Amino acid sequence: MLRLCIAVCVFAAFALGQEFKFTIGSPVASQDFQMKSAAFVFRTEGCAEPAKSQIGATAEGLVKGARRSVALKVTAVASKPGVYAVFQAWPAEGDWVVSLKGACAGANAGAVIPIGAKGFVRESSKFFPRPATDSEIDAALKALAQGENK
Amino acid sequence: MFTRHVWRQLAAHIDGELSPQKAGQVERHEAQCAECRAEREQIGFGMEMLDHLPPVEPPDAIWTSIESALQEHRRPKRSAAWRLESRPFESNPWRWAFAATFVLAVAGAAYWTLARHAGTRWDVVRIDGAPVVNQKAIRGEGRIGAGEWIETDSGSRATVKVGEIGSVEVEPNTRLRVVTARPGEHRLALARGEIRAKISAPPRLFFVDTASGTAVDLGCEYTLDADKDGSGLLRVTKGWVSFQWKGTGWKDLESLVPAGASCRLHPSVGPGIPYFDDAPESLKQALDAFSFERAGFGFDKAAYGALDVVLAEARVRDTLTLWHLLSRVQNEDRARVYDRIASLTPVPQGVSREQALKLDPETLRRWKDELAWTW
Numbered sequence: 402m403l404r405l406c407i408a409v410c411v412f413a414a415f416a417l418g419q420e421f422k423f424t425i426g427s428p429v430a431s432q433d434f435q436m437k438s439a440a441f442v443f444r445t446e447g448c449a450e451p452a453k454s455q456i457g458a459t460a461e462g463l464v465k466g467a468r469r470s471v472a473l474k475v476t477a478v479a480s481k482p483g484v485y486a487v488f489q490a491w492p493a494e495g496d497w498v499v500s501l502k503g504a505c506a507g508a509n510a511g512a513v514i515p516i517g518a519k520g521f522v523r524e525s526s527k528f529f530p531r532p533a534t535d536s537e538i539d540a541a542l543k544a545l546a547q548g549e550n551k
Numbered sequence: 552m553f554t555r556h557v558w559r560q561l562a563a564h565i566d567g568e569l570s571p572q573k574a575g576q577v578e579r580h581e582a583q584c585a586e587c588r589a590e591r592e593q594i595g596f597g598m599e600m601l602d603h604l605p606p607v608e609p610p611d612a613i614w615t616s617i618e619s620a621l622q623e624h625r626r627p628k629r630s631a632a633w634r635l636e637s638r639p640f641e642s643n644p645w646r647w648a649f650a651a652t653f654v655l656a657v658a659g660a661a662y663w664t665l666a667r668h669a670g671t672r673w674d675v676v677r678i679d680g681a682p683v684v685n686q687k688a689i690r691g692e693g694r695i696g697a698g699e700w701i702e703t704d705s706g707s708r709a710t711v712k713v714g715e716i717g718s719v720e721v722e723p724n725t726r727l728r729v730v731t732a733r734p735g736e737h738r739l740a741l742a743r744g745e746i747r748a749k750i751s752a753p754p755r756l757f758f759v760d761t762a763s764g765t766a767v768d769l770g771c772e773y774t775l776d777a778d779k780d781g782s783g784l785l786r787v788t789k790g791w792v793s794f795q796w797k798g799t800g801w802k803d804l805e806s807l808v809p810a811g812a813s814c815r816l817h818p819s820v821g822p823g824i825p826y827f828d829d830a831p832e833s834l835k836q837a838l839d840a841f842s843f844e845r846a847g848f849g850f851d852k853a854a855y856g857a858l859d860v861v862l863a864e865a866r867v868r869d870t871l872t873l874w875h876l877l878s879r880v881q882n883e884d885r886a887r888v889y890d891r892i893a894s895l896t897p898v899p900q901g902v903s904r905e906q907a908l909k910l911d912p913e914t915l916r917r918w919k920d921e922l923a924w925t926w
Contacts, residue, residue: 426924429791429809434754434769437790437810444924519811 419447421508422528423501425521431478431486439486440499441514441521442478448505451483455504458487460516463542464495473499489516496545502532513541556584561591671732672696673712680707682721695729702726703744713737716752730760745776763816764796764804771810781818786828787811796821806875807919809926815839824875827868827926834864838872841879858884862891870895870922878910896925 423443431442448454458473471491478484491497499521501512511532515522527533527541557577563569564577581587672694681688685699695701695711703709703725711719711727714737721727725744731737739746740760749772750757757768762781766773771790777783785794791809794816806822808814815823824838840857858880865873873892877885885908892898899921906914 424924427810427926428789429807429926430923432920432923434752434771434790437771 420530421445421447421503421505422510422530423503423512425512425514425523425526427520428486431481431484433478433480433486436476436478436486438488439476440489440516442484442486443501443512444481444484445503445505445510446483447508448483450506453505454483456485456501457503458499458501460491460497461500461538461542462491462495462497463546464492468542469495491516496542498538498541498545500533500538513538515541515545517545556587556590557581558587558590561587565591671714673714673729673732675701676710676712678708678710678720680704680723682707682709684709697729697732700726700728713748713750713757716756717748717750719749720747722746741775741777743777743779745774747774748772761816762818764794764821767793767795769793773808777816781816783816784813785816785822786813794822807871809871809923812871812926824872824879826872830866830869830872831864834861834869834872837861837864858887862887865891865895867895867925871926874915874919874922877907877915882908892922896922 422445424446425441425443428436428439428442430444431439436442445451445454445456456475458475460471460473462469462471469491473487473490476486476488478486487499487501497516499514499516501510501514503510509531511529512526513533514526525541525544527537529537557564557580560569560573560577564574569577581591673696675682675684675689675693675695677689677691677693680703681690683689683700683702684693684695685701687693689709701709701711701721703721703723705723708723709721711721711729713719714732714734716737719727719739722745725746726742727744727746728740728742729738730740735756736758737756738758738760746759748757748759748768750768752768754769755767759766759775761775761777761783763777763783766775766785769791771787771792773785773787773789773792775783775785785792785808787808787810789810791807794806794808794814796804804821806814806825808825811829812825812827814825817823824841826835826838837857837860858876861872861876870892873888873895876888877892880888889904889907893904898904899918902914902918902921907918
């Protein structure tokens with residue numbers, strides 16, 4: 402009986418609390434013309450105070466077999482708190498993914514967004530309740546290089 | 552039958568001063584003569600600009616001088632001394648100076664008003680062949696202003712620099728007019744052909760009019776292709792475009808076309824239903840069965856089958872198409888469209904089925920804002 406009560410309480414806590422996570426979209430989702438050239442836009446969900454969240458992004462690439470990393474500037478959409486844009490600052494050569502990481506009130510979130518020839522590949526993007534690990538990034542790059550996600 | 556141009560009759564024709572027989576002759580000639588049609592547009596533009604001139608009241612002094620001149624003309628000849636005293640302009644050259652200054656001021660005000668309304672002139676760069684700007688072929692660079700046309704044949708192309716906000720590439724076999732060239736409004740009219748626009752500016756500064764409606768730039772790059780009758784295709788490669796049409800007898804139509812999507816255009820029904828270029832072919836073909844035959848409303852049995860295909864083939868991303876369909880189908884079909892969208896992606900808070908089926912504007916806007924994250 403006690404175990405049942407504990408299980409119910411834990412379940413209720415999860416059900417009532419919204420998970421901190423990312424959602425990605427094309428620039429039209431931002432409804433801000435200044436973002437029209439962005440590689441993609443994303444928003445945070447499950448963060449009570451988006452303005453206080455800490456967001457970062459890096460471009461992780463494989464260029465002629467060599468691993469490369471480029472720090473990216475994340476641009477906040479002024480009219481929409483919690484919405485951000487990522488502009489391409491990585492070279493055209495090679496295969497690239499964008500790794501997002503965020504923190505809000507002790508909760509973390511991460512995502513790996515493959516970048517194909519026609520832009521970000523939504524179907525192959527992966528989301529985590531923490532920053533992506535190096536092995537997860539490498540796996541995404543490998544799949545991209547093999548043409549699985551282009 | 553006219554065998555010569557009718558330039559001299561155009562102004563009278565515009566003012567409705569020709570007899571019905573003469574007017575008919577002018578119209579028949581214009582139908583076959585591109586030069587006279589172009590001249591008519593220039594005259595019409597000039598007359599429209601004159602309507603914008605502010606009325607200016609002349610000072611009383613000018614009437615006094617006119618009356619004096621008339622009286623002198625009627626008076627019999629007198630002695631030289633008397634003549635010198637009674638001809639105020641000859642004895643007082645300052646009156647001539649005042650009159651001349653006044654005339655120059657009026658002319659300057661008229662020129663300034665015309666220039667302000669006409670706007671600036673944009674640079675035109677020849678890319679291939681010999682594009683024609685305002686009936687003159689350009690070799691390297693030229694300029695084009697409000698009311699003027701640029702035309703390309705099968706072997707020519709040009710780039711028009713649209714003020715400070717971007718550029719438009721004019722493809723072969725295209726006829727394009729600059730309607731307005733002002734900092735607050737950059738407007739073109741595409742009569743036929745194809746243009747590629749690249750605009751970097753706040754929304755609603757760049758417009759392209761066609762027979763099917765107006766493309767309103769919301770920060771984008773796109774290709775707009777139009778036939779002589781206004782049929783065409785809008786394809787957006789970056790950003791998004793709102794294509795608006797003021798219907799007659801029908802409610803106004805607006806289609807939001809984001810990057811990666813296209814929208815067919817038709818002169819009698821305005822913008823079609825947008826679709827992503829990577830949508831299933833069967834979905835795109837089914838969309839073609841809508842609207843162009845029935846003005847977008849009241850589908851017949853053939854179109855009813857097409858709706859089944861669209862609903863069945865739609866992916867999550869095709870909620871772009873389904874959202875636009877909501878306001879273009881009848882009630883019973885609208886519920887099917889709503890249910891299909893709801894099955895593809897969760898309906899957000901604040902969007903009720905009842906309000907959506909009533910096409911409540913705020914509900915539809917809220918739903919579109921959320922669906923855009925899947926486009």
